[in-house]
Amino acid sequence: MDGDNQPSVSDWGPFGRPLFDNPEARALSRVGVVDVGSNSVRLVVFDGAARSPAYFYNEKIMCGLGAGLSETGRLNPEGRKRALAAIHRFQLLAQGMDATPLSAVATAAVRDAEDGPDFAAQVERQTGLRLHVIDGQEEARLSAQGVLLGWPGSYGLVCDIGGSSMELARINDGRVGDRETSPLGPLKLADVKGGKKGRRAYIKAEIDTLTETIPADRNRLFLVGGSWRAIARIDMERRGYPLHVLHEYRMTAKTVRDTVAWIAKQDPEALRKRCSLSSTRMGLVPMASEVLLELVKRYKPHDIAVSSYGIREGLLYEQMPQHLRDRDPLIESCRFAEQKDARLPGFGRTLYTFIQPLFKSAKPERLRLVKAACLLHDVTWRAHPDYRAEVCFDNATRANLGGLKHAERVFLGLALLHRYRNRREGTAFEELYGLLTEEEQQQAEILGKAMRFGAMLWPERDGEIGELRWFPKKKVLELKMAEAHWPLFGEVAEARFRSLASSLKAEVSLKLGPSRS
Template sequence: MTNNKLAIIDIGSNTIRLVIYQYSTISGLKEVGNIKAVARLRNYINDDGIMDIKGIEILENLLISFKEMIEDYHVDSLRAVATASIRQSKNGHEIIDRMLETTGIRIELLSEEEEAYFGYFAVVHTTSTQSAVTIDMGGGSTEITYFKNKELQQSISLPFGSVSLKHQFMKDNTMTHKERNHIYTFAIEQFAAIPWLENLDIPVVGIGGSARNMAKMDQSRKKYPLTGVHQYRMSKQDFIEINSELTSLSYSELKKLDGLSSDRADIIGPVAEVFRALMNRVGSPKFQFSRKGLREGLVMSSILLDYPDAFNKYDVFLTGAKYLASEFGKSEQQIVHHAKLAELLYEKLCSNGLWTFSEEEMSILKQGAKVFSIGEYLEQDAASQHTFYLLSNRSINGLNHKERVRLALLASYKNKEEFLSFLQPFESWFSKDEVQQLLKLGALLKIVYALDASKRGIVTNIEVDIDEEAEVLHMNVNCKGNPLAEEYQVNRQKKHFERVLKLDISVHFV
């Protein structure tokens, strides 16, 4: 399945989307194409529950267009799935038969349970969140799951969505204060009938386009210094402030609002109220957004059938780091070796009383070791700048946004001055103690990277001894080959670590 291309057609109530993925056992899963069409199929279901011919023809024409794109991309396998719009149509099976006959595309009708499950599956395999309630609000239905310690506990599908709520409660494209209160009351009543949601005190994770727009709007109004919305976090107060803004703007003003897709301007109001109601019911301290949902869940579950080690929901960053480092020329052997050296040197320093051992600190250190200086792949002389940019400006599964910046600061460490320049836009995110921690761990990683200057993995052990009277730390480094490159680089770079330890360092290679 190396470098195979897999396509998903997701037929929803509001949008229909074609996403093409490529999977490699070396570089992991990547999205290589994403085409969206706003169809609003939910609007074409009449009072008798029948989707009319206009809605059917819209779907048919889109599938014909998508099929052409799939052929141009040379896709190896296709899975087309339909959710609430077809599920709620009494003529749904007739529509599926027609699509197979006219387009050659076989549509799989997902049950409510399957739709909820695959959304949960994507979240636990792409975020570090251990327990949460997920909500995927489409145009005609809303899927909710509850997972604890990464294991699914409960799930439910509710027969309302952003488009159906607009039709039920809004007279116009702009939500009024009265309509806002009615939608919130309706949502609270729906959630109150689900006993397992009550006061869980865990995050709510939003999946899908509506949640994505909430995250983007919040980032826009805060002038957020980071790109991407996967694993972005918001507070309940953020929702209250955004909701107030939404009800104060006209439809034309909403379409121009930064962070809000113009095709969702008329339905974002109901979405925000449903999310706020769910947070209150769950007793959630924060709202998280997951860019990965139903489509990723379908693809990842399929890949895992053939490659059981492709993804690890219990240590999401572990597999993500392997794929990320591989993309920028770092082998799995190097990743393991650098993490092992970092762990070894850290433990030696702690056992000699220089530092106090911390499992959390060790975990942070090993994360940085796995992707240290990956920017070398682009340019040796500007490796630090490239490393920081690459890591801080891309989504990294298993890391929230603060953790992502922390990793970028660690892995790009060159010297204190450059570290502080990278930190400047994010200074308020870190306490003084956290900054000092990153400075010392960054200096340690710089030494570790120098200990593999020839990229041959020749260092087998490190012993540390402190001469307190002379204020010198002796490092005895055992090697299984000539350490010419390592010796040169360590003696060049050790000054940064000497400043952190407030000791001279004498390195002896054996």
């Protein structure tokens, strides 16, 4: 037992103790953050398992505080009024949500404007909220920490583009290293003289300066910021990509070049509507595209990943002690979902132990998905039985889960779909199956059918439900159960067991005897 009278991590086996049972995590259960940017002002209230928080509330107002700043040196007057009204609203909302005191940061526009200090003082005077005006390097650090919230232990380059600035930060082994800022935000670029040719020379010169501090190393590039996400959404449209989840969406240098060229040939208004982008955001895409082209050309990343996590998530990460940061965001989120929604919280761990022999040769990244599936196997039981499988799939593929590649989302969703039905054909999600290989689809089916069978043997949360043994060379699937539990193996359970064996192309063996000690 450790200090808060909970079992130690080792007592929970491969899962570790649930993070949300820890008082340090509960203290982070509802955290409100206000981000006053050059283009937008946003309130996010995080709730739930602190390592992979749910977005309890999320509202953005496009204020354009930094519009015209390069010419006037001052905040946009209309944007200032809109931002003040938004912050006042956010402060009142946070009080009603029990999410105060809010953490509030202001970035490039407020720090660069000559009337920035006056605006911050007005905000505090009229709303009671203190704005922390951070410099570019601190902005880069917080954005990089936001990426680490979703990808523990990641490495590469984090690039966060706002309205008036663009920040770079190196991350390696879960730590933030060198970082730098530049005036490469689209609102700033709009004021550069000389049209497209002038902007291109300006962008090139600024990236030259950035590479002196942060040289290219051809690692992964993480893209943070609304303009990058807009470009990624357009890339999805061009490619006909089936899963419209921006977080962890992947691009390459070639797809970026192809998409930027494609954007130039489209009608902007028609493209905006097809991609569900705001007029304000769409207006920034051409200049952001010019920056991205040069960035990719100079840094030559082997892989480009879009992150929905940034400075706001970085502020939450800032409040976590290191031992919480080191936890797996996917497993913590699934544990929280099980605790909140499953009929028998804790049974997921028992189920995992039961079906694990089927995955003895699986790599750690696959076992991680098996754990997650077991934790989520029963959280949608309230859905109508006719739609439960589809609800499972939709929840896994589109939910706010950190630390999941798109193919892993589909694998998890397909496994949970098979938890409730034998066949995957005939659903509305078949176009997503193509993100997996045939072998991966088969493995997801085996996992789902194993959970479907194991859920029938449900005597108690922490009790043993029997023992599965898998002999892949002999193609034999064996079930051993104690005599006291044998009545649980009724005709429906037997049908599900044989269905699992069929997916494994195996013969079955049934044995009566003591369960595994």
